[in-house]
Amino acid sequence: MFDRLRWQLLLSYLSVFTAILGVFAIAVRLVFGYSLRQSLSQELVILAEVAATHAEIQHNRLIVGDEFTNGSLALPDRKFEWFDRQQRLVDKVGNLNVNLPLNINVPVQFNKYPEQKPDETISAVVPIISHDDRQQIGYVRITQSLESLDRTFHQLDIGLISGMIISLAISSGAGIWLTRRAMKPAIASYQQLQQFTADAAHELRSPLMAVKTNANTALKYPDGIRAGDLKKFNAIASATEQIITLTEDLLLLARSEKDCSSDKLRQIDRAIEQIDLSSLLEQIATTYHAQFDVKSLELDLNIQSNLAIRGYISSLDRQAMPLIGRVFINLIENAIHYTPSGGKISILAHQIERQVEIRIIDTGVGIATNDLERIFDRFWRGDRSRTRWAGGSGLGLAIAKSIVEQHQGSIDVQSKLGEGSQFIVRLPAIFSAS
Ligand SMILES: Nc1ncnc2c1ncn2[C@@H]1O[C@H](COP(=O)(O)OP(=O)(O)OP(=O)(O)O)[C@@H](O)[C@H]1O
Ligand SMILES: [Mg+2]
Structure with missing residues (x-):
């Protein structure tokens, strides 16, 4: 950034x-x-x-x-x-x-x-x-x-152009140095802010878990709760669940930032391993079968076998899977949320030369051209009236982008309002698929 x-x-x-x-x-x-x-x-x-x-x-x-x-x-x-x-x-x-x-x-x-x-x-x-x-x-x-005068002008032109080139070269060097210096305080305060978010999210997890456990325990025995309080306990449990998701998302985002240096986060083991992407994608798609059925969505799964990449394995991840899995979970969840019943979602994955290309295509509501450049921003959500029913926080795509970049990959989007969207993730492959 x-x-x-x-x-x-x-x-x-x-x-x-x-x-x-x-x-x-x-x-x-x-x-x-x-x-x-x-x-x-x-x-x-x-x-x-x-x-x-x-x-x-x-x-x-x-x-x-x-x-x-x-x-x-x-x-x-x-x-x-x-x-x-x-x-x-x-x-x-x-x-x-x-x-x-x-x-x-x-x-x-x-x-x-x-x-x-x-x-x-x-x-x-x-x-x-x-x-x-x-x-x-x-x-x-x-x-x-005027030939001799023209020669003088020609020499003058050469002198001026060389002078300009030399000054530009010198000022480019000076510019690089100056911008680096000028950005230092901004980077430092951004890192501080990022660290604060990460630490705060980390610290919030335990008390929130306590609230959640207590609310759920109380809800297990509804007989002991006054009729009027049952609703309140349910509201507490659901709000706590939302905050836990949000803090975990914030923590994940902070962790996937390149220069995160929080002590709390350094304790988290983040090994890099070979990941069987084909199985991972199939496994994720399987977990969403029920949701596809509920919304009568057609699923087109076309995944080349033996796709492999190198990726991070994180012990903190709620779903206990390679970090890159979160990218596809977020994209598939978006596709499901933003595609009305009866639509179609395609998950395609192939190796193209040295890259694995994964496409998540839906026939949903689509994204306005003006919004396309903002969808990866943190907390940015599309038209509230349109997305109200998919009550998220607007961190999903920011997390996806950050994780993909951490894996030296790229994420692109193509979309047409009312026709559907296509998210394309490209990651470096580690060997040719057979
Ligand atoms: N497949 C899609 N089709 C249409 N709009 C989409 C799609 N994916 C993302 N968007 C738009 O981009 C916005 C940001 O998506 P993002 O996943 O970051 O947040 P969210 O889905 O609103 O919340 P969450 O944090 O729960 O993921 C969404 O609010 C939505 O407007
Ligand atoms: Mg989302």
């Missing part, structure tokens, strides 16, 4: 942390991307302005100085173009192989070419102003491939 809670806590903690990291990484990526593009735009505008100073009008023609065309500013992924006032290309420097129409209205522009390489460029256009009369004599356009 606590393991599941711990994993749920860890998972929620990690989901929140991953979401925060994700938002952080996206923010870093956006801010970094924006500022890189901004600074590149500014750099290009400055370069274009420098390039503009190298052009001048000679004999009514725009001429670009040689010293620039040989300069180191012209990188292979960059291109300078000079245009005259009529926007005709006059000169160019650089190997970048892209052709764009000149757009003098947008100073900095990003261009995409999905079909070719580079697939994205940035270009900046600045006017060329004459040194002599401050008149506009043309334009310079500088275009640069």
Whole structure:
């Protein structure tokens, strides 16, 4: 129970942390991307302005100085173009192989070419102003491939993703440690409570037995009891019987909890032995024949022979049988209680690979889908008006689940309201059935 809670806590903690990291990484990526593009735009505008100073009008023609065309500013992924006032290309420097129409209205522009390489460029256009009369004599356009910027982004992405993975790995470790620490007090107080229940149930058994014996002894001689008191004695005997059943159920439940450490309970001998499951199931089914007849229920018994498991034998169990027997008793009692007269109950048991699978199927009232996840909770009982006639305490399935888990098995339920239920118990088999 606590393991599941711990994993749920860890998972929620990690989901929140991953979401925060994700938002952080996206923010870093956006801010970094924006500022890189901004600074590149500014750099290009400055370069274009420098390039503009190298052009001048000679004999009514725009001429670009040689010293620039040989300069180191012209990188292979960059291109300078000079245009005259009529926007005709006059000169160019650089190997970048892209052709764009000149757009003098947008100073900095990003261009995409999905079909070719580079697939994205940035270009900046600045006017060329004459040194002599401050008149506009043309334009310079500088275009640069964004491949190197993309490489930077790619490296940034790798850095961010690796950072996220490393942080998640570290925080998973820290999360496991933290949840373990956080759960410790809860586990300790739960164990205390469990121990209290077990001890209280254990201590209650003797006085309750005394009340029961006294009430029954008195009832043996009804002549000595006043007429009006007979009813009261009967009520005492039946109520005591109910409390004894409840305390035994509580004790059994406490004992079948994995980490039960009560001194009282440790005294109880709980040997592990090979159990002939086929005989056990047949024996249990036989004890209910009378009840099947009373309710006119049809019984379909289909039990493979020689099914064997390893299980606990308990000296405390009221029915003096392997602990696992209680699981089938509870399931069969439920099937009988919750199946109206004339219905059918099937008990099937087979070995499937390394597991023994036992199915208790009834054609009874069924369980609402919403209730299915709660039926194994302690003291949970279905619709009171529906189950009133089967006056139990709601511990039967909780006990069954706890015992099955103690035997390294599992218990599942399938049910449809008004059609019936099917409980499936799976336990590790110890050898192949012949
Ligand atoms: N075979 C079934 N068909 C329909 N409902 C069922 C069946 N088995 C269990 N339930 C529902 O699940 C609830 C819990 O079952 P559980 O056996 O734990 O308690 P209970 O039978 O009410 O009391 P007890 O402690 O005496 O077993 C029941 O009250 C009932 O509503
Ligand atoms: Mg029950």
